[in-house]
Amino acid sequence: MSTPLQSNPPQPATRAFLSGIMAAWTSVFALVLAGSYVGIGALAHEFGFSVGWMVASTLLVWAAPAQVILVSTLGAGAALIEVALAITLSAVRLLPMVMALLPLLRTERTRQRELILPAHFTAISMWVESLRLLPQVPRENRIAWCNGIGAGFMGVACAASAAGYYLAGGLPLPLAAMLLFLTPMSFLVSVVRNSRLVVDRLAFGLGFVVGPLLTWGKVDLALMWTGLIGGSAAYAASRLYSARKRRPP
Amino acid sequence: MSGWIDWHAYLVLILVGFLPNEIWRMLGVVLVRGLDEGSEVLVWVRAVATAVLAGVVAQLIFFPAGALAVMPMGLRVGAALCGFAAFLLVRRSVLAGVAVGEAVLLAGAVLLVP
Numbered sequence: 001m002s003t004p005l006q007s008n009p010p011q012p013a014t015r016a017f018l019s020g021i022m023a024a025w026t027s028v029f030a031l032v033l034a035g036s037y038v039g040i041g042a043l044a045h046e047f048g049f050s051v052g053w054m055v056a057s058t059l060l061v062w063a064a065p066a067q068v069i070l071v072s073t074l075g076a077g078a079a080l081i082e083v084a085l086a087i088t089l090s091a092v093r094l095l096p097m098v099m100a101l102l103p104l105l106r107t108e109r110t111r112q113r114e115l116i117l118p119a120h121f122t123a124i125s126m127w128v129e130s131l132r133l134l135p136q137v138p139r140e141n142r143i144a145w146c147n148g149i150g151a152g153f154m155g156v157a158c159a160a161s162a163a164g165y166y167l168a169g170g171l172p173l174p175l176a177a178m179l180l181f182l183t184p185m186s187f188l189v190s191v192v193r194n195s196r197l198v199v200d201r202l203a204f205g206l207g208f209v210v211g212p213l214l215t216w217g218k219v220d221l222a223l224m225w226t227g228l229i230g231g232s233a234a235y236a237a238s239r240l241y242s243a244r245k246r247r248p249p
Numbered sequence: 250m251s252g253w254i255d256w257h258a259y260l261v262l263i264l265v266g267f268l269p270n271e272i273w274r275m276l277g278v279v280l281v282r283g284l285d286e287g288s289e290v291l292v293w294v295r296a297v298a299t300a301v302l303a304g305v306v307a308q309l310i311f312f313p314a315g316a317l318a319v320m321p322m323g324l325r326v327g328a329a330l331c332g333f334a335a336f337l338l339v340r341r342s343v344l345a346g347v348a349v350g351e352a353v354l355l356a357g358a359v360l361l362v363p
Contacts, residue, residue, distance in 0.1 A: 028343045028344045028347060031347075032347065039315075043315075049258065050255065050258070052255075053255075053258050053259065053262060056259065056262060057262055057266055060262065060263070060266065060267040060271075061262075061266050061267055061270050061271075063270055065305065066266070066270050067266075068314070070262075070265070070266045074261065074265075080261065080264070080265050081265075083265045083266075084264070084265040084268075084269045085269075087265060087266060087269040087270050088269035088270065088272065088273070090270075091269065091270040091271075091272075091273045091274075092273055092301075093273075093298065093301040093302070093305070094270070094273040094274050094277065095273040095274075095276055095277045095280075096277075096294045096295070096297045096298035096301070097277070097298045098273070098274050098277025098278065098281065099277045099280060099281045099284070099291065099294045099298075100291060100294055100295040100298055102277065102278065102281045103281060103284060103285070103286040103291060104286060106286075112278070112282070115278050116275070116278060119274045119275065119277060119278045120271070120274060122274060122277075124302065124305075127298075173316055173319060173358070173362070174354075174355055174358035174359055174362070176315065176316035177316040177317045177319065177320050177354060177358055178351050178354055178355055178358075179316075180309075180313060180314075180315055180316055180317040181317055181325070181328065181350065181351060181354050182347065182351070183309060184305075184306045184309035184310050184329065185328070185329060185332050185346065185347050185350040185351065186343060186346075186347050187302060187305070187306045188306050188310075188329060188332070188333060188346070189332065189333060189336040189341075189343050189346035189347065190343045191299065191302050191303065191306070192333075192336070193336070193341050193343060195299065199292060199295075199296050200295065200296065200299050202296075203295075203296040203297070203299040203300040203303070204299050204300070204302070204303045205303070206300055206303070207299065207300030207301060207302065207303025207304045207307070208303040208304070208306065208307045209307075210300070210304065211300075211303060211304025211305070211307045211308055212304075212307045212308060212311045212312070214304075215308055215311075215312055216311075222304070222308075223301055223304050223305065223308075224301075226300055226301060226303075226304035227297040227298065227300045227301035227304065228297060229300075230296075230297075230300030230301075230303065230304070231293065231294075231296035231297030231298070231299065231300040231301075232293065232296070232297070234296045234299075234300065235292065235293045235296045
């Protein structure tokens, strides 16, 4: 399907919210999140946090990589300022994600504060699925729909964090490895599926190569540089390519 | 845990977990204000976001933590390649890719890791 899908007529906001929740629960990411958060819940138990704290961290932080850092560094007794720095560096990626998503949700009448909740719900799973499914959602319904898919995913993650907390210690090694492999495997295929434009495919390929090279070379802020170098190079290359195509030979 | 320690743990969660993370989301809300949906800046911003995601994925495969780090590098890369091939073969299905990748990792973990 290369042509944009026709938007359906607008629905009441509650209906849109519920269909967002259904989109979350029927998405393959519901499984992925469940698996990943069982792993993080188990980790929180090992490091001696309470189950209420673990669920609160899912509600407030809502970013699996940051939560892994938070639990393992706090649990190991790292200095608070060090923990805060590590978290904020891992969260820089949320800025371009929010900036790419919000313009799809706005109408002329949208108030700034209505965008705060969808921004809080923005995480890799929600972002990937929203960019894929939003073209089918009427523009007037998109904020409610995004709040629905975000709440749906977050509900799954909270239940899984609590379940993992009580399962902790009983996970055999191959199963624990499988839970940790869910995130990279699902993101690999779903981001590629979402990349319809040349610039996005190039950015993914470049990021995949540049990221490990920078990490291997122990460059500081490796992920931020990966984004800036890979993304800018992909953008420049696709601009050059389309400028060439437009100019008659 | 006593009541005081619990209260303290939640305060730490907000100060070093929630705020340093959330600031980037809220900065995005502010910065995107005047930007039009079709603007060129956003094409670049999306390319940056996509490259960062690719970097995250590659790091989790090449430099993993915990139980995944126990698995040999060849097994992790092999499982990811098999999953990706399955995704391409089965009508670009994410579920097929994840299922095959996980199955290869499990088989390898059982056969190769003592």
